[in-house]
Amino acid sequence: MQGENHALMFEFPEYKDKIHEMKMSNKGFGSLVDEYHHLDHKIRGLEMANIPTDDENFRDLRMRRVQLKDEIYQQITQ
Template sequence: MLGENHALMYEYPELKEKIHQLKLSDEAFAQMAKEYHDLDHEIRGLEVNGVPTTDSRFVELKARRVHLKDQLHARLVNGKG
């Protein structure tokens, strides 16, 4: 769905407390989470506002978001990523 919010808290509500803890205690996690948030915000802005962009740029942004989400999830469930 266009404009859907993919914030970590919505994607993993059962891990909300762990997300918060890692943002405070793990600098690498916090940086990745910020990049993920910024990408999600940019993607939603492009979708909702109909901002012109190339398909390849849009795909690149979404692929980066998925990659970050996978890394963040790995850290959340087993401390690696």
């Protein structure tokens, strides 16, 4: 669905506190979370504003968001 909020607190509500703790204590993890947040914000902004962009660009942005989400999930469930 276009414009859907994929913020980590909605994607992984059960890990909200753990994500915050890990972000504060692990700079590498914090960088992943920050990149995910900025990318999700960019994607939603483009979708909501109906900014013209090619399908390949959107696919690449969304694919990177999925990759980041997978990496984050792997780290919070270890």
